[in-house]
Amino acid sequence: MSILINKDTKVITQGITGKTGQYHTRGCRDYANGKAAFVAGVNPKKAGEDFEGIPIFASVKDAAVETGATVSVIYVPPAGAAAAIWEAVQAELELVICITEGIPVRDMAELKAKMAAAGSKTLLLGPNCPGLITPDEIKIGIMPGHIHRKGRIGIVSRSGTLTYEAVAQVTELGLGQSSAVGIGGDPINGLKHKDVLELFNNDPETDAVIMIGEIGGPDEVDAARWAKDNMKKPVVGFIAGVTAPAGKRMGHAGALIAGGDDTAQAKLDVLEACGIRTTKNPSELAKLLKSVM
Known part of the structure; x- marks a missing residue:
């Protein structure tokens, strides 16, 4: 038993092709059940490619439909991070973990308002957080x-x-x-x-x-x-x-x-x-x- 994530969780990395996304996805995949957990990445310009065997999709929705992933982790730079969270919310993921630091407060205020108006059931962890871990099962973050x-x-x-x-x-x-x-x-x-x-x-x-x-x-x-x-x-x-x-x-x-x-x-x-x-x-x-x- 654990909270929020466990060994069976399937994860999408948004920003998987950036330096930070690559580094931490690699580290998470190498921890405990990470190889089975990290099943997809998202980059609209690199859809159809892969990162070290992890398939890259054009959108979070495509990634979720194809892999059954219910969680995403975000390493998108600050200017685009709120939009990345919103994309994951629209894909109706269960949990979105935003590691990105430096997202403008106004962007987050607008995002939270949109989530509330939409009645979103997606849980958001972060932004500007290290993520979470269930030891010996899975870690998502830094x-x-x-x-x-x-x-x-x-x-x-x-x-x-x-x-x-x-x-x-x-x-x-x-x-x-x-x-x-x-x-x-x-x-x-x-x-x-x-x-x-x-x-x-x-x-x-x-x-x-x-x-x-x-x-x-x-x-x-x-x-x-x-x-x-x-x-x-x-x-x-x-x-x-x-x-x-x-x-x-x-x-x-x-x-x-x-x-x-x-x-x-x-x-x-x-x-x-x-x-x-x-x-x-x-x-x-x-x-x-x-x-x-």
Whole structure:
């Protein structure tokens, strides 16, 4: 059992012929069941060709019809990435994972509005995210596969590098991960912390969850309040940016303190009040988790 993806998932790479798309598709295909999972690429100008044996199609719809793929991963450059997401949504894929960083906020706002108006059931992960992994089964994205280990801890994070930090700690303690999900740090994105917590809550093979957030936006607070009323499993949390000055934009486009409730300390206070144990030291996350299990 896992959330969102498993060894039977079939994946389309949008942007498979670009340098980044080639590199990461190769890495994902070489991980666990990747050879069977990565079944198609999309590039209208190269339809009929292939990338190292993976057939390339003119459109996402063609790729999905021909291969039965239900998931796509996007490495399309920022100017065309929102259109690439929309193409996957129109093809009615179950899940679209957008790795691309730097998509204009206006493009994402328009896309989310179109998805809502269309009543789309497609789940969007990202943009500006590392993707997700179910260890020993499949990875879709840019995370290093070798640090992961099959286990029963769910990880959800806005930060890519902090995801890897938490994963490595959990692996070192011998606990392993059920799935690890990077939701991305942009202000307008798809799945939120709350959505992923709900998936982990309903997953019989996840025993506990690490939630990693950042300054800026209400997502972590929304998730904590949902968890207080609904979560049946222990959750521990970390919020990056405790020392960040108000009004200064940090690394992620979404990491901007707009007001008092957006600071890392304010979020930590809410998480603690909702029963989520927190730490200000990211190197202590796995130990903290073990203490609450």
